[in-house]
Amino acid sequence: MNGVLSWFTDPAHWRGASGVPTLLLQHSLLTAAALLLAVLLGLPTAVWLGHRHRGGTALVNFANVGRAVPVIALLSLLALGFVGSADLGPFGRAGMATLITLALFALPPIVTSTYVGMTGVDPEIVEAARGMGMSELRLLRDVELPLALPMVVSGLRLALVQVWATATIAAIVAGPGLGRIITHGYDSDSPSEVIAGSIIVAVIALLLELGMVLLQRAVDPLPAHSR
Amino acid sequence: MNQPPARRILVALMALPLLFTAACGGGSGGSGEAGHVVIVGQEFTEANIMTQLYKQLLEHAGFQTEVKNLGARDVYLHPLEKDQVQVSADYLSSMTDALNKEVHGENAPSVASPDTQATLAKLKQLGQKVGITPLQPAKAEDANAYAVTKQFAAKNHLVTLSDLGKLGQPISLAANSDCPERTDCKLGLEKVYGIKISKVEPLGFDSPETKSALAKGEVQLGQVATTDATLNGLGLVILTDDKNWQNAENLVPVVNSKWLKAHPKAADALNKLSGVLTTDDLKAMNAKVDAERMQESDVAEQYLKQKGLI
Numbered sequence: 001m002n003g004v005l006s007w008f009t010d011p012a013h014w015r016g017a018s019g020v021p022t023l024l025l026q027h028s029l030l031t032a033a034a035l036l037l038a039v040l041l042g043l044p045t046a047v048w049l050g051h052r053h054r055g056g057t058a059l060v061n062f063a064n065v066g067r068a069v070p071v072i073a074l075l076s077l078l079a080l081g082f083v084g085s086a087d088l089g090p091f092g093r094a095g096m097a098t099l100i101t102l103a104l105f106a107l108p109p110i111v112t113s114t115y116v117g118m119t120g121v122d123p124e125i126v127e128a129a130r131g132m133g134m135s136e137l138r139l140l141r142d143v144e145l146p147l148a149l150p151m152v153v154s155g156l157r158l159a160l161v162q163v164w165a166t167a168t169i170a171a172i173v174a175g176p177g178l179g180r181i182i183t184h185g186y187d188s189d190s191p192s193e194v195i196a197g198s199i200i201v202a203v204i205a206l207l208l209e210l211g212m213v214l215l216q217r218a219v220d221p222l223p224a225h226s227r
Numbered sequence: 228m229n230q231p232p233a234r235r236i237l238v239a240l241m242a243l244p245l246l247f248t249a250a251c252g253g254g255s256g257g258s259g260e261a262g263h264v265v266i267v268g269q270e271f272t273e274a275n276i277m278t279q280l281y282k283q284l285l286e287h288a289g290f291q292t293e294v295k296n297l298g299a300r301d302v303y304l305h306p307l308e309k310d311q312v313q314v315s316a317d318y319l320s321s322m323t324d325a326l327n328k329e330v331h332g333e334n335a336p337s338v339a340s341p342d343t344q345a346t347l348a349k350l351k352q353l354g355q356k357v358g359i360t361p362l363q364p365a366k367a368e369d370a371n372a373y374a375v376t377k378q379f380a381a382k383n384h385l386v387t388l389s390d391l392g393k394l395g396q397p398i399s400l401a402a403n404s405d406c407p408e409r410t411d412c413k414l415g416l417e418k419v420y421g422i423k424i425s426k427v428e429p430l431g432f433d434s435p436e437t438k439s440a441l442a443k444g445e446v447q448l449g450q451v452a453t454t455d456a457t458l459n460g461l462g463l464v465i466l467t468d469d470k471n472w473q474n475a476e477n478l479v480p481v482v483n484s485k486w487l488k489a490h491p492k493a494a495d496a497l498n499k500l501s502g503v504l505t506t507d508d509l510k511a512m513n514a515k516v517d518a519e520r521m522q523e524s525d526v527a528e529q530y531l532k533q534k535g536l537i
Contacts, residue, residue: 003333080439093428171404173436174428180404183429188405189325190333191301 003192004199013196018180020200026176027201029090030167034102035160041103042111043152050118050148051140063111066104072169075101079173094173105166106159113155117148150220157212165205168197263291264486264493267303268316270296272516272523273369273454273509277316277478279527280500285314287537288496300325308357310483314497317481319346319364320474326353337410343475350479360484362494364477365501367509369454371411371432371473372465373400375447380464387469391448392421401437402450404429411474412450419472422448438463453506456514478504503534 007013014020042063049055078097079085088095121144129143145152168179178201185193266281268274282292295312297303304325306312320339323346327338330353338349343364350361373388385391391398406412406427416422428445430436433452441449442461451458451465458465480497487494512530515521531537 076435080435085436085440085443085445171429172431174401174430180429184404187403187429187431188408189301189328192333 003190004195007192007196020178020181023176023178023180024200024204026090026092027164027167027178030098030102030170030175030177031160031164033091034099034163034167035106035156037099037103038106038110038159038163039156042107043114046111046114047118047140047145047148050115051136051144053119056115056119059115060108060112063108066107069104071101071105071166072172074104075169075173085173090176092170092174092176094170094175097173098167098170098175101169102163102167106163109158109162110155113158114148114152117151117155118144120151121147146221150216153212153216153219157209157216160212161205161209164208165201168201262289264293264314265312266292266294266314266316267297267307267312268294269300270298272513273452274316275523276509276512276516276527279524280504280531281314281316281480281497283524283527283531283537284496284500285493287531288492290490290493304329307359307481307483310358310485313483313486314493315481317361317479318369319343319350319361319477319479321476322361322479322481323350323353326350326357326359330356337474339474341471341473341475343477346475347479350481354481354484358484360482360487362480362482363498363501364475364479365504366477367454367504367506368475368477369452369506369509370468370476372451372453372468373416374441374449374451374458374463374465376442376444377462377464379447380466385466387467388416388420388422388472389469391466395423397423397425398448399426399428399446400424400448400450401428401430401440401446403432406450411472415472416448419470424448454509454513456510457517460518478509499536500531503536 012019016022046059049059075094075097078100079094083094083097083100085094085097087093088099091099125143125147126139129139134143167177168182170177171179171183178197181197181200182194185191185195185197264285266278266285268278278294282294285292295303297306297312300315300317300322303312303315307315323339324337327335327349338353339346347361347364354360375385375391379385383390383394385394400406400413400416402412403409406429408414410418413424413427416424426446428437428440430440432450433455437449438451438457438461440446441463449463451463453465478501480501482493482497508530512526515526516523528537
């Protein structure tokens, strides 16, 4: 454990292109972009199908493909073959392959939670809204979505924490991010460095989890005791 | 679903140590009782072939054997010292430096060298302190090597690393991620051979990613293994280390000292192989497994019978 401490206190690890702040920024960018991609793809589809109460099984099963394929295998496959390993702006070498892999990994929790949240809205409330003459679009926007929002955010929370931790695999294809610390530690037989890198990733994952839990509470339109 | 956040964090924090202990698992089991031997190696084709060769030699000598896949060296090193594991299929310089780090701390400077006998002497010395003994190293060696595409070699008339240095062209390199600070990688290529390394892509030692980046022309030079049988098929060729700069990475059986004392005939059995095995033999066996999809155990048996060792 002494080695880990001295890794953290070595100023060389905190500056320059391979310093923690730079890697942290790269890692955050990668996570945010992958999550955004997954949200853009998955959220509207799941909201609409949830609203119509159909196609859920097919949708959830389709999204689960992302869970069935090991991410490392998928990343290697994409980087070596179909997508290639060209540099992609701040996402570095094989950036496209990394983004696609992480986005596919983020899809299942987002799609599943959103669909379940939408279909879980009390049918009596929906009926009452329709009876009041609400248009489908208004029903979706003003009734169903707000009530489903805690579930939607819970899906996002899972996806965010998973993607954050998994984005370390970018380093395997010489991509950016905190995974570089861990891979470098393995490659140079330095367990302290591996542990130091893991601690940084894990602590921030916990903070993200906490932040999302608070957000999830904040967006809940119903008082806690009524659930 | 709505657990208080404090409780969630507590649960998560309690789970954190599991993360670390998981890496140290697998040390139990196995025993040093008479005749029963546990053999380990790292987890890749060549290491699997080596453990099979050792297994069959020891069985031929009357031992009961068991091969365990404990993966990386830092996982099996302690069990080997504690006699939970008796034999490891190892590499001379890597093992010497791993022990050196264990004995003298993580930042200890490397004591391995291109000289096989000098490195072996160091390994024996370090091994005494932790209770393990290296047997006779084989001629076969799986060292770092640096490869280019055949096309690039032909165009620029390259055979050796010195030739590449004389070319005077900036060269990008795909290698292990610790390459930039290593004397047997970037630093040595620059200092020993005068090669200008413009960039290092951390794609791993002899990994599919490294070989693919090299074959596609993304980099000009790639760090590979001397025993890699797939290079030729990928259109790659190793540039000779003409100044004998790389560390000696001979295949060497490393055994628990206490166990060896009780079973001296094990040394004779394993040393028989070391007298015979060459780098080309190893490369050919790797090819049989990686290209022809043969079983490691069958390849090992075939080889030992052919050499009259079993």
